[in-house]
Amino acid sequence: MKKINGSVAAPFTPMYENGDVNYDRISDYAEFFVRNDVDGAFICGSSGEGALLTKEERFAIAEKWIEVAAGRLKVIVHTGGTNLRDQQELAKHAQKHGAFAIAAMAPAFLPPRRNEELVAYCKTIASAAPELPFYYYHIPPLNNVNLSILDLLRSADKEIPNFAGVKYTSDNLYEFDQCKYIADGKFEMLHGLDETYLSALGFGYTAGVGGTYNHIFGVYKEMAEAFEQQNFELARELQHKSHLFINILCKFRGNIVVGKHMMKFMGVDCGPNRLPMQTITPEESILVKKELEAIDFFSFCNK
Amino acid sequence: MKNIEEYIDIYKKGLLENIIPFWMKNCVDEEDGGFTFCLDRDGSVIDTDKGVWQTGRFTWMLGTLYNELEQNSEWLKLAKHGVDFLDKHCYDTDGKMFFIVDKKGNPVRKRRYVYSESFAAIAYAAYYKATGDENYAVKARKAFDTYYQYNTTPELIEPKFTEHRQSRGMGAPMIGIVTAQELRKNLGDESYTDYIESWITEIKQYFINEEFQAVMETVGLNGEFLDHFDGRMLNPGHAIEGAWFVFQEAKYRNNDPELIKMGTKMLDWMWEIGWDKEYGGILYFRDVKGLPVQEYWQDMKFWWPQNEAIIATLMAYELTGDEKYMDMHKQIHDWTFKHFPDKEYGEWYGYLHRDGRISTPLKGNIWKGPFHIPRMHLMAWKTLESINKKSL
Numbered sequence: 001m002k003k004i005n006g007s008v009a010a011p012f013t014p015m016y017e018n019g020d021v022n023y024d025r026i027s028d029y030a031e032f033f034v035r036n037d038v039d040g041a042f043i044c045g046s047s048g049e050g051a052l053l054t055k056e057e058r059f060a061i062a063e064k065w066i067e068v069a070a071g072r073l074k075v076i077v078h079t080g081g082t083n084l085r086d087q088q089e090l091a092k093h094a095q096k097h098g099a100f101a102i103a104a105m106a107p108a109f110l111p112p113r114r115n116e117e118l119v120a121y122c123k124t125i126a127s128a129a130p131e132l133p134f135y136y137y138h139i140p141p142l143n144n145v146n147l148s149i150l151d152l153l154r155s156a157d158k159e160i161p162n163f164a165g166v167k168y169t170s171d172n173l174y175e176f177d178q179c180k181y182i183a184d185g186k187f188e189m190l191h192g193l194d195e196t197y198l199s200a201l202g203f204g205y206t207a208g209v210g211g212t213y214n215h216i217f218g219v220y221k222e223m224a225e226a227f228e229q230q231n232f233e234l235a236r237e238l239q240h241k242s243h244l245f246i247n248i249l250c251k252f253r254g255n256i257v258v259g260k261h262m263m264k265f266m267g268v269d270c271g272p273n274r275l276p277m278q279t280i281t282p283e284e285s286i287l288v289k290k291e292l293e294a295i296d297f298f299s300f301c302n303k
Numbered sequence: 304m305k306n307i308e309e310y311i312d313i314y315k316k317g318l319l320e321n322i323i324p325f326w327m328k329n330c331v332d333e334e335d336g337g338f339t340f341c342l343d344r345d346g347s348v349i350d351t352d353k354g355v356w357q358t359g360r361f362t363w364m365l366g367t368l369y370n371e372l373e374q375n376s377e378w379l380k381l382a383k384h385g386v387d388f389l390d391k392h393c394y395d396t397d398g399k400m401f402f403i404v405d406k407k408g409n410p411v412r413k414r415r416y417v418y419s420e421s422f423a424a425i426a427y428a429a430y431y432k433a434t435g436d437e438n439y440a441v442k443a444r445k446a447f448d449t450y451y452q453y454n455t456t457p458e459l460i461e462p463k464f465t466e467h468r469q470s471r472g473m474g475a476p477m478i479g480i481v482t483a484q485e486l487r488k489n490l491g492d493e494s495y496t497d498y499i500e501s502w503i504t505e506i507k508q509y510f511i512n513e514e515f516q517a518v519m520e521t522v523g524l525n526g527e528f529l530d531h532f533d534g535r536m537l538n539p540g541h542a543i544e545g546a547w548f549v550f551q552e553a554k555y556r557n558n559d560p561e562l563i564k565m566g567t568k569m570l571d572w573m574w575e576i577g578w579d580k581e582y583g584g585i586l587y588f589r590d591v592k593g594l595p596v597q598e599y600w601q602d603m604k605f606w607w608p609q610n611e612a613i614i615a616t617l618m619a620y621e622l623t624g625d626e627k628y629m630d631m632h633k634q635i636h637d638w639t640f641k642h643f644p645d646k647e648y649g650e651w652y653g654y655l656h657r658d659g660r661i662s663t664p665l666k667g668n669i670w671k672g673p674f675h676i677p678r679m680h681l682m683a684w685k686t687l688e689s690i691n692k693k694s695l
Binding site: 269 | 437438440441444445448451452490491492493494496497498500501
């Protein structure tokens with residue numbers, strides 16, 4: 001099974017002021033990623049407000065991303081939601097249109113309670129796109145599904161032929177590190193919590209999916225290089241820099257809201273959020289910029 | 304009566320064959336860097352001090368000519384000369400900028416307020432646009448941030464008066480608007496619109512006075528009328544300049560009718576108050592109640608209010624199609640071009656008596672430099688071209 005083996009950003013879904021998806025902006029976005037050395041795009045996940053989009057919109061967004069990525073970015077289509085029938089269609093569609101891989105988080109409503117339910121859930125989606133790698137998207141802070149990933153991997157090894165790995169967005173590094181020992185290391189673990197990037201490097205992981213790769217990918221790239229060269233002091237400074245940035249995200253309703261808004265500052269205006277997310281107001285925007293200036297954001301952000 | 308092509312020709316030739324060459328020839332300090340703007344009539348240096356405002360402004364002008372007219376490498380080279388001097392000599396250790404430095408770049412004067420920063424911001428932004436060098440985008444944002452913070456955090460700027468006469472001025476929101484417009488244009492960051500919106504609201508809320516039909520220059524903290532010399536004093540050129548910043552925003556927002564209304568109101572009122580019906584030209588200060596003004600240069604004709612009125616009337620015409628503005632434009636154009644240009648040595652005088660006689664023959668000082676005049680030429684030329692295209 002082919003691997004991602006790189007750094008994948010989770011783009012926001014560009015929208016017009018009236019809330020319609022702005023498909024044209026996606027091509028600017030792809031250029032922006034290419035320009036900043038990002039390897040792929042994990043679309044319609046949390047950052048992409050996937051759960052707030054209709055199935056038709058998700059089809060169209062996937063087609064657009066695959067088209068404009070033009071082989072330069074690995075496009076991973078997130079199918080996650082509450083309705084498995086729709087998810088199968090999204091998976092099938094992704095395979096038909098040439099996505100690199102698919103991924104799904106567990107539903108927050110009527111969530112799986114036991115490993116066997118989670119395995120069945122993943123299998124249903126993965127089997128709809130048998131030629132594509134499938135990644136389970138583990139994000140307990142958002143969906144409150146916190147089943148054992150080690151158990152999931154053990155079962156998937158036997159039951160889901162195209163189960164490729166996990167996008168692991170949790171600070172449980174104790175579990176995260178052990179995943180690489182399951183099934184002789186056949187699963188690709190994608191680190192998904194930018195706040196603990198340095199710890200993941202410490203455990204030997206290099207591939208990841210990040211929300212803040214949208215803004216400060218250079219910081220992570222440099223951190224990985226510093227780590228590689230055993231310049232740990234620099235690596236720690238860079239992780240702190242990322243923390244200062246993430247603190248601002250937390251202060252203004254999180255990455256999905258203020259992170260999306262910040263794209264405007266870098267020339268890729270992604271427009272408003274969908275309800276129930278509350279878009280940053282013009283007054284807040286000015287405060288956000290003030291905080292960003294205070295950490296010198298514009299000297300190290302993506303260009 | 305001249306037709307549009309003839310006006311275009313005047314502005315274009317004036318800019319490229321007179322104004323810009325005059326400064327390029329006379330103000331560049333190859334020895335110590337930067338520019339000496341304090342020039343006599345013939346271009347000789349009469350004071351070697353270097354104004355930081357003018358340094359930012361000329362650098363902006365050069366970058367803008369490069370970005371918007373042609374990629375002339377001489378302009379870019381001089382713009383680099385400008386940003387280098389700003390970087391090297393114009394910043395204090397607290398991040399704020401100086402107001403005047405000497406020939407060698409040693410600081411001579413620093414002020415409470417932050418206009419050096421606003422002009423540096425637009426200079427860096429234009430230079431970033433011209434070169435793509437991200438460092439200058441960062442510097443532009445930083446300078447803008449300083450400008451914004453100092454103007455919105457009361458503790459940062461020591462107040463001009465005691466607590467018994469607290470006031471706010473038109474200058475900060477007005478210059479804020481045009482600075483943010485420049486950064487938005489050259490950095491491609493749409494979010495500068497948020498600042499512009501807040502400053503437009505501030506002007507609407509506090510300075511546009513329906514009762515007096517005037518744009519106030521200084522009001523109380525909550526917009527209240529201060530019935531004193533300073534509170535009554537109007538600066539028509541300043542308000543008219545503000546009017547075209549609002550027009551520029553209206554154009555950016557697909558000819559937003561509310562903003563056009565706001566801009567024409569500002570222009571109409573202040574033209575009525577500022578136009579000298581006896582001698583022509585825009586007067587410097589007026590009293591909102593028609594009382595005598597304290598400042599004694601109040602009836603002089605400075606170069607810049609005329610320049611701003613030339614731009615504002617043309618933009619008003621472009622946006623409304625109302626012939627009255629074209630007539631006003633011709634009126635101010637003709638008076639200005641009759642009295643200000645120095646036919647012998649080139650460039651313009653800056654300070655005339657009320658009747659148009661020369662008061663001082665200098666071409667540059669700490670306040671007058673290569674900014675209002677070349678900006679006006681460029682904008683008038685380009686606006687007329689776009690009017691011409693529409694009427695074809």
